[in-house]
Amino acid sequence: MPPADDFDEAIRLSLDSYNDEKREREDYERDLKRVKLDSQQMLRRGGAHAHDHDSVIDSSHDDAHTAHNLRITQPITLKASPYSFHPPFLSPPIRFDLWTDACVQCSSTRSRIEITNILTNYLRILIRSDVDSLLPSLWLFSHQLGPPYEPNELGIGGHVLNRSLKDVTSISPSKLRQLHHKLGDIGDVAFEATRNRISVIEPKPLTVDAVYSTFLSISQQKGPRSQETKTNLVKKLLVSAKGEQARYLFRSLVQNLRIGAVRTTLSTALARAFAMHYHVSIEESEMAEAVEATGKRARDGEHTRRVEEKLTGAEKVVRRVYARHPNYNTLVKALREGGLDGLEDSVPVSVGTPVQPMLGAITRSFDDVLTRLRHRPFTSEAKLDGQRCQLHARVLSASDTLSEEYVCKGWKSSPFDRIGEQCMVWIRLFSRRLEDMTEKYPDICLSVLEMFKTNPSITSFVVDAEIAAVDDTGRVRPFQELANRSRKAVQMDDVHVKVAVYAFDCMLYNGEPLLDKSFRERRQTLRTNLPPFTFGNCARWDHVPSTDDTHLDAITAFFHQCMSMKAEGIMVKLLDYYEEAEGDYGGEHDADEDTKKKSPSKQKALPATYEPDKRADSWLKVKKDYIAEIGDSMDLVPIGAWHGMGRKNKFWSPILLAVYDDDEGAFTAVCKCMSGFSDAFYDSLNRVYAEDGPNTSSTPFAGVQVGDLNPDIHFNPFQVWECRGADITQSPVYPAAKGMVGEKGLSIRFPRFIRCREDKHVEHANTASDLARMYQLQAE
Template identity: 25%
Template sequence: MQEPSPVVVSMEFSEICEHFEQLEQTSSRLEKTGIVTSLLTRAHRDEIPIVVQLILGSVFPTWSTEKVGVGEKLLIKVVADVTGLTEGTILGYLKDTGDVGRAVEQAMENKKQVMFLTEDLSLSRVYDDLTKISQYEGKRSQDKKLKILAGLLTNASPLEARYLSRIVVEKMRTGVAEGTVRDGIARAFGMPSDVVEKAFMVSNDMGLVAKKACEGEEALSTLSLMLFRPIKMMAAQKVSTVEEGFEIVGTPCAVEYKYDGFRMQIHKEGSKVRIFTRRLEDVTRQFRDVVGVVRENIGGDCIIEAETIGIAEDGRWLPFQQISRRIKRKYDIDEIIDKIPVMTNVFDVLYLNGESMIDEPFKSRRQKLEKIVTSVPRKLVLSEMVITDDAEEARTFFSESLSLGNEGVMLKNLSSPYTPGLRVGHMLKLKSVLESLDCIVIGAEWGTGRRAHYLGSFHLAVLDENNMPVMIGKVATGITDEMLETLTERLRPLIEYEEGKMAHIKADLVVEVAYEEIQKSPHYESGFALRFPRLIRMREDKGPEDADTIERVYDIYESDML
């Protein structure tokens, strides 16, 4: 007679929240790693992937299209229903604390309604209910979401409510980055950190990595690239001159147009094609024209990377801002496809016919790419590239690229692998002289006079060592009325609360900002300020995690001092 399967006793959600609070109370990365390790060793192996995802502040992996889909306004409505407080009172808590988790915690401490029959929350109950919420769509879906979320909050302690709320809106504020979780997994299961890192690079799923690490190094080594599970894209470092670039990547090297377009990761299996952004968002619907041309003109099952640019009627290459309208477009897609046709410039292959290409040298990957791409003028082409060790030839190619409306050139080491998710030294970008930073908009001020209905004077932030936004300045110049209208429309749903003319905004939108100089400043949390900043454009292809870092700001400041 077969023995019955053992019953898995789920971890108490309160225990996880106690660890979250410990993480929040220390700034030491070493201590944070120890807390993550402790939590992972206490969790049942079936729940380890869930624990890891919640540590990172989300219910689902970044590549997943599933979302809880509950914003702060809906959350506050639920909290008001559960506590008997007014939404205005809870908004007041939010203004005082600047943190939705703390605001909900305070509301639960001051609730007017007392529930006599409550039950302890388990991790499995929280995860299952949040997963159910993500699956509701269509009519009455909001009511169903409210009911489930209310059930969780009714049984939550104030501390549990703090972290439950943050998980729902994906703003954990514990200062735990992926690197800390990686090291925690390595320590918990006795794995080398570089092995864990490699597994995460190819899977883009830290929860899955932890599960495999728990099973052993052999199980961990089975993780590899998978079609339709996008991975983080490799990023380039910046250089100021061709000579500097040559010194870093070595010569001869590949010098390639840096298009002013939209970077895509395209997955193809047979006739099935899906397109992902740098933020791993699925934009297949918005680029149906690209899907068609890829399906017909790229051979084999593959994962390729490309830069797609808009093409004007006269053949001119259009700036990124023109094509960026497609990324968030949900309606009238065919209209904008007809209005702004695109050309996709393919530059790398990461996976081909069942085999990962990322460990192969760039030169080999390029050769394989050339064999599977059939060029279609003004629709699908290989990226323009030369291989050279001649600085003058590279400068001429750079000038040619700029004259076509591109941003500059890329310089690539011919022997280098593809390193997912990292900003590497074997791929560099050389742009025009004007320096810029990719900053996160974390606040804005309502205008006056004829601009009273627009947000302006945007508050900018870069990422600190814990990947938290820290303010580096404000920008109010270089912004047309049309751009103000677009920015206001984009940012209005992200407003968390307002104080007079000041709107505090959820960190989501990245903008490119030019400046004359970086100065030290005691006025901003970053310790630096941008002198004469000017807004260049929105970067809808980038998420807040792609913004520039305080480390880069410091490096630029130091180099300017030399």
């Protein structure tokens, strides 16, 4: 007989084993019920995955076990086509390792289609298993914690990240410096530093929601001990991060995942995920999968074509809604509550949420303008050299119970009497990049307040405008004077540079969205209800100078008038939707060209509506540079550099610049720039693009194409520089616009730096299509 102690131990182990098996069985039965309930709910929806009911029930034993183990024991291949991918059910909350797997798989390909598929299938898993993790995942993928107009900057520098790595891994400072020098990327450094780490106690696995919540906590830390608190929060995450999780955790902290997922890719994936889950039936999905397996295209199968139409329709709706209301918080909430149907009504244009700005296409000359617009009615407006501003304002009743948005954000006036009741005016100003700049312009807020006081019929508006510095007479001053204004917590006593608001469009008035109205109608609403206004020391309110005369002589004269105002040029805008009748000829040709031998066709229809986040041909810009050099300055993105030589041996020089390829979501190299820089600017470059900092790497960042070029350092593409060159030439070296005008790429000769455009996002830089267009115009 065994000793009593051994017998007791054997009994204890047996009981422990029984209890473990009992708990495992309870977990299995709970997950089985969850899977069945999930299937029944999908059947009641009558939409997506209702077809999975039989297969889910039949394979429920496997699903129940894999609910806990699939994400740990084997990675899920997300790269598959949405037709053939069947999202597994995973027990919530979704762990961070699945989000990391999605990043790893995106990083392994440059295919835009594959990246979209990976993100789509990942989001489909969340919709099925843990929809609460959908929003945190989207924000983490987007390099943001929230919309750009909310205060959510992480504010983490290299000191916090390096201190966290040293404390958690005990890596020596010299070894850490070696890793930085060798790898460049902070995520790669974190991966190498933690890969051989041994944990005495197994940490609790990270979840997507926990990581996002911690990031929010980091962004909220203020005060003298905030860096210490941030370091402790990062260390807490790093302790639980294994393998690739450490790499993408640190890349997330510097908001540079390098996975090639741009904003449009995320919007597309979100739309496709909801469409596949709720709007694609089993027959359509299976038939589309079968057709795809044969290698045929969508056109070869009715079911495939039907699925593609649903996905394409969903993409258009989600992209359009996001452009009008760029906030995933609101968008995801509406999708969860009502799906794709009625989404545009659920998420309308609203005061307080900026609309993505509409952009103008480049033209080289007045002749080009007349050729492209033909006989359509248009107006020409002064393109002032100021700061673009989207101004939101509305009246609030003093007796209303105000939400946090109206209490804590924007500018709110003191109560005043208006039509027999006490009211307040709430105002927010947004930059071109949708950042809140309300506190920079108290003089504009006071001017808007007076407008509401003097015109009781106004209840709300959203206006697109240009802010320009002016002198006492109202004459426009150079942009540099506007740039010298303070930016934070400005009081009226601090205002030494006067400004004027030149309004040129109205997107909402008295609660009615106007985006789908013609520009003529929107302009009439603006001019009638918000006329020019000046009050005391407040900012001047005016309309941008314009002319509706479409004759070449009149346009030329107006252009020169704008030059005398120190304007950059003019914007030419279509007033009404207009389509040429049959018998007119599309394309471009001289007025006296014989067109009798050509087949009649309709000229391309152009909308006169406000198109958020689009560079539309219904808005054409003609800048003063068109008469010299390449016809226009260009907004380019720095993506790399070489070590300087001679006098510049301590600086980066030359700088490799790129255009944005909106089709691929990539930045393609177009030229090297080494002219126009001051020594002070070179010093600032050394700080912004420090060799061991988060904005540089020894390898190209994701979505950057340098061709055969081999710069000494690669830059994170986050700045926009305005540059001008002599002309555009075909080049076998640079990949920009390759294949658009021939087999070679295009390059800008003798580029010269003009200024850094802090008001522009990199996705609003000039595109490869712009470059090709300018090259073709140059040859004419």
